[in-house]
Amino acid sequence: MANISIPLLGLVDAALLGHLDSSKHLAAVAVGGAVLSFLYWGFSFLRMGTTGEVARANGAKDEPRALLALARSAVIALAIAGLLLIFQEPLLFLGFETMGTGPEIRGTAENYASLRMLSAPAVLLTYTAFGWFIGHQDTQWPMRILIITNVSNIALDALFIMGLGLASSGAAVATVIAEYLGLIMVLIALKKPLAAFFSAELWTKLRVPGPYLGLLRSNLNLFFRTLSLLFAFAFFTAAGENLGPEVVAANAVMMQFLLFAAFAMDGFAYAAEGLAGEALGGGDLAKFFRVSRRCALWTAVSALIISALILLGKPWLFPMLTSLPEILAIMRAHGLWLVALPLIAAPSYLLDGLFIGAGATRAMMVTMLFSAFVVYLPCWYLTTGLGNQGLWFSFAVFNASRGITLALYFGYFTRRHHWLESHSDPIA
Secondary structure: OHHHHHHHHHHHHHHHHOOOOOOHHHHHHHHHHHHHHHHHHHHOHHHHHHHHHHHHHHHOOOHHHHHHHHHHHHHHHHHHHHHHHHOHHHHHHHHHHHHOOOHHHHHHHHHHHHHHHHHHHHHHHHHHHHHHHHHOOOOHHHHHHHHHHHHHHHHHHHHHHHHOOOHHHHHHHHHHHHHHHHHHHHHHHOHHHHHHHHOHHHHHHHOOOHHHHHHHHHHHHHHHHHHHHHHHHHHHHHHHHOOOHHHHHHHHHHHHHHHHHHHHHHHHHHHHHHHHHHHHHOOOHHHHHHHHHHHHHHHHHHHHHHHHHHHHHHHHHHHHHOOOHHHHHHHHHOHHHHHHHHHHHHHHHHHHHHHHHHOOHHHHHHHHHHHHHHHHHHHHHHOHHHOHHHHHHHHHHHHHHHHHHHHHHHHHHHHOOOOOOOOOOOOO
């Protein structure tokens, strides 16, 4: 439920901006959002790494180790957020140059991204906190935080975009305010663990630099894995831009449907992270395989339901999100990809969760690099003559490759009895 609320925000943004007179604002938010994804989601290892470490500490009944993982990740999150704010101008310039953003939307996209950068501390600290919650299998607080954050964002979107006429700038300001509201909720939820932060013993351990290097090393695989994934999404947006602003806008709206599916299935992947990590931390391999089977079942069910909803709802969902006829025509011509992709991508989401729980992040990095650079890019190049259809086909093949390669690794680890081995650097 928490995860589903995240893409709903993007769908509302698309619906509000998609009914303005020009597609410029919708395209600018799509491109600006892709650049910000590199800067924010690139550091989502703060959540994934914290989840795996806390879950394994939880399974080993070692709460001090879990608390140290949270504290050290929070310190790293604040340091990274500070660097992002200091160097935001060259970082955003590099991002837009890399994506080849055209002059017709460049200024609007830069303004949107600059405003969104103000929320860097809130975003990265929330990543860390969610790692703590999921590692402890507490999904109620993340649900409350995300739902309140996103409902606030939707209400502020309506006020700033439609009420005050601020268009894409209004969407950015609404998101920044909502993300800091979410951080306040995080601090309330972490009241008990935060009380332990004032102990002299904890601060003594936090001042030791060595464990931070161990934490960064253990998360380096996740960092490069996430960058490769974000590259795939950003490349999708950039390649669409070469086909015209209407294609960018249409693809941006359709991508919101895919994000809805991804976040819904990721809910079960998050469950797999916490449950699998706890099982392996406690040395219970039988429980790990039970978790794998049960989460696989629910991931498959959710993928089937989402694909069916998109298939049946296309005739009325698309017009709800935009009234621009040229964008609607593109969406209708490519709508079947939205039906197929949740089913194609489902295995990769589940397996990501299991590998994060196990701390087997090197396998995640290797499979993502292979899928992005050995499969996705050559496939796109060979299908450029098909235009946007070729782009969507390549994206589908990329997602299929992620699931297949991770499944091969899962089988290899099972045959070699590698699951109970430590796959991450110690940080306590």
